[in-house]
Amino acid sequence: MSGWGLGWFGGGQAKKEAPKKAILQLRGQLEMLNKREKHLHNQMDEQDAIARKNVSTNKQVAKSALRRKKQFEHSLEQTSSQIMTLEREIYSIETANINKETLEAMKNAGTAMKQIHAGLTIDKVDNIMEDLRELHAVGEEISEALTSGVGSNGIDEDELDEELAELQQEKMDEDMLKTGNVPVHDAVSAGRERLPQAPRTNPKAPQLVEEDDEEEELRKLQAEMAI
Template sequence: MSGVWGWFGGGAAKKKDTPKNAILGLRTQLEMLQKREKHLMNQMEEQDAIARKNVNTNKTAAKAALRRKKTHEHSLDQTIAQIGTLEQQINAIESANINRETLAAMQRAGEAMQGIHGKLTVDKVDQTMDQLREQNALSEEIVQAITSNQIGDHVDEDELEEELDALQQEALDKQMLSSGSVPVSDVHKLPTVANSDIKSHAQAEDDEEEELRKLQAEMAM
């Protein structure tokens, strides 16, 4: 029956508990040897006391006590050596078991990481990063297109400049008519005319003044 159980998983569980059972058995034996150590030490002390008591009165009894003390001392040395061997064996098994469990934990961690990564590769990561960069660039282009192209009719900048020049010329003409002079700051804004045009304009003004004086004289009569 035990053989059948071993085939169906019982053997694996038993194998897993083997270090634990071995350590428990060693510790049980270690406790027994430590009790024996104390007992032998007590026996040695008793025989030493008997030898001291009879050293002067009964040398035969004293010598026998010392002989028994030596026997106990020899057994004690053997027991102490066995205790040391068991302690070393326990430490060795515990270290080996810790190493095994550590390795098993590392293997489980490796399997977990493999499961997390799945089919993920460096090439796939690079491809994903390239796609993200492309989408970010596209987003920037979309934002730029939205902010640079405002909704509404397109205004011709040249037309605006011409209209502005016309308004400045109109304001300059009004200032000339009201003051009869042109500010120095606006001289550069005056249109350039030929000397002949200036003389013709002055002659026309003289003729107008002459006609005005004649009209005034006629009205005075």
């Protein structure tokens, strides 16, 4: 009973090892035939040498050598045919075994794909994707609701821009009073933030320039008189 059980469970392994065993046997036989082929070649060369040596002195010996050479040649032809047959069989078994292993691998891959896709249909996939889209939309709405109003505190951005423009204009006016020139970077920055405005005139600025010129002329005149 135990022997029957071992034979039953070991049948699959025996079938799997059968191609390998057959190839090993064929290769062993092929090695033996290759040795026989080489030996026959040597025998033919030997008989050919005997025939050539006695072709003039002893025709009977030469003829017998040629006869044996023909027999070896016939055996060589049979051996060469057997070698070709064995090589063809080995190739066929190897190819068949590779095809079998490839088909089994493909079959296992198909089984794995069926297990992976078990219970999945196009409708189920579409429903899952639709649920995910809805959940993402809900999440975005929740995020917007949680962050709405945070950081604004009711401040009007337009008012901030106007106040900033006024500060920039005041800075430009102060620079004009000090140097009489408008800084290029301030003018460019102010132009980007608001539309150009007419510069605020300072009536005292020309008067200061005129007074400075008069004082300079007066100093020159006093110097000339002192000389």
